[in-house]
Amino acid sequence: MGSVLRVFSYLPNPRVWKSVIAANIGGVEIEIIGDKPKNLSSWLWDYNARKLSEEEMTQDSPHLRKGKRGFAGALYKTEEFLKSQPFGTVPAAYSPDGEIGIFESNSILRSIARSSQHQTLYGKSxxxxxxxxxxxxxxxxxxxxxxxxxxxxxxxxxxxxxxxxxxxxxxxxxxxxxxxxxxxxxxxxxxxxxxxxxxxxxxxxxxxxxxxxxxxxxxxxxxxxxxxxxxxxxxxxxxxxxxxxxxxxxxxxxxxxxxx
Ligand SMILES: N[C@@H](CCC(=O)N[C@@H](CS)C(=O)NCC(=O)O)C(=O)O
The missing domain is CATH 1.20.1050.10 (Glutathione S-transferase Yfyf (Class Pi); Chain A, domain 2)
Structure with missing residues (x-):
C-alpha cells in the first residue's frame, strides 16, 4: 500500500468516489473523513476535521464563514483550512504529512494515480x-x-x-x-x-x-x-x-x- 492521502468532504459525494475508485484500483491507501451534506455545517473544516459541539457553534466563533457554493448558511472553516484550501471547497485533500492541501476532485484523483504503482491508470508516458x-x-x-x-x-x-x-x-x-x-x-x-x-x-x-x-x-x-x-x-x-x-x-x- 502507498501513502495515506486524507480527504474531507460531505458524504456520499461522487467527487470523492473518483479518488476512492482510483485508490482501490491503484492500491493506494486513502482516508476519508466526513458526514452527510446537511451535517457538514456543524463540522470544523480543517485538516483535523471534526464534529463541533453546540457550544462551539457561536456567532463569534473565529471559524464562522458563509457558505459560498452549494452551502447556503454558516460553515466553520479554520484559517489553516483556508490557507491550504484557498477556495474553501470540499472535497479537500491533504498530503500524508498534512502539509500540502490538494483541491479540485480531478486533482485529488491525479494525486492518487501519481501515488500508485499502477502501470496505466495515469497513462504509459x-x-x-x-x-x-x-x-x-x-x-x-x-x-x-x-x-x-x-x-x-x-x-x-x-x-x-x-x-x-x-x-x-x-x-x-x-x-x-x-x-x-x-x-x-x-x-x-x-x-x-x-x-x-x-x-x-x-x-x-x-x-x-x-x-x-x-x-x-x-x-x-x-x-x-x-x-x-x-x-x-x-x-x-x-x-x-x-x-x-x-x-x-x-x-x-x-x-x-x-x-x-
Ligand atoms: N470542482 C470542484 C467542486 C467543489 C465544490 O464546489 N464544492 C462545494 C460543495 S458542492 C463546496 O465545498 N462549497 C463550500 C462552500 O459553500 O463554502 C471539485 O470537483 O472538487
Missing part, C-alpha cells in the same frame, strides 16, 4: 498523462456547468438551461468520438479519465430526479435521448459502473437510472 489531463480539464468544464444547473434547478432560466445543453453536447460528443476509436476514453485500458467521466456524468444524470421541476419551467430532460445520441458513452458509463471497483463505491447510485 508523460504525453499520455497530458492527454488524460486534457480529458480531465474538459470534464471539469462540463462538471462545473452541471453543478450550477443542479444547484439552481429550482430557478432555472433559459440562459442557464441552454448553457447546460451546450456543455452536455460538447462534452458528450467528445467522449462519444473517443469511444468510437478506443475501448476506453484515452486508450485500450482504463485511466483516471474514465473514472472521472463515470462519477461526474452519473451525478449529472440526477437531473432525472428533478424532471417535474424542469418540466414545470417549460424544459425537458437534457439527457432524454442519451441512448440514441451518445450510445457509446452510455454503455461505457453503465459498463464501468458494474465493475466491482466501481460498484462497491457507487452502491445503488445509478439503479434508479437503470430501472427507468
Amino acid at each position: 508523460d504525453f499520455e498523462a497530458s492527454r488524460i489531463d486534457s480529458y480531465l480539464d474538459a470534464n471539469l468544464v462540463f462538471a462545473r456547468e452541471a453543478q450550477v444547473y443542479l444547484l439552481e434547478v429550482e430557478n432555472l432560466t433559459n440562459e442557464g438551461y441552454s448553457r447546460m445543453v451546450s456543455a452536455y453536447e460538447f462534452y458528450l460528443s467528445g467522449i462519444e468520438a473517443s469511444l468510437s476509436r478506443n475501448k476506453f476514453i484515452v486508450s485500450e485500458y482504463l485511466t483516471i479519465a474514465d473514472i472521472s467521466f463515470v462519477c461526474d456524468f452519473a451525478q449529472f444524470l440526477r437531473e432525472g430526479h428533478y424532471q417535474k421541476i424542469i418540466k414545470k419551467k417549460g424544459f425537458g430532460l437534457i439527457s432524454k435521448d442519451l441512448a440514441q445520441d451518445f450510445p457509446l458513452a452510455l454503455k461505457h458509463l453503465l459498463g464501468l459502473s458494474e465493475l466491482e471497483e466501481f460498484s462497491k463505491v457507487m452502491g445503488s447510485y445509478l439503479d434508479w437510472y437503470k430501472e427507468k
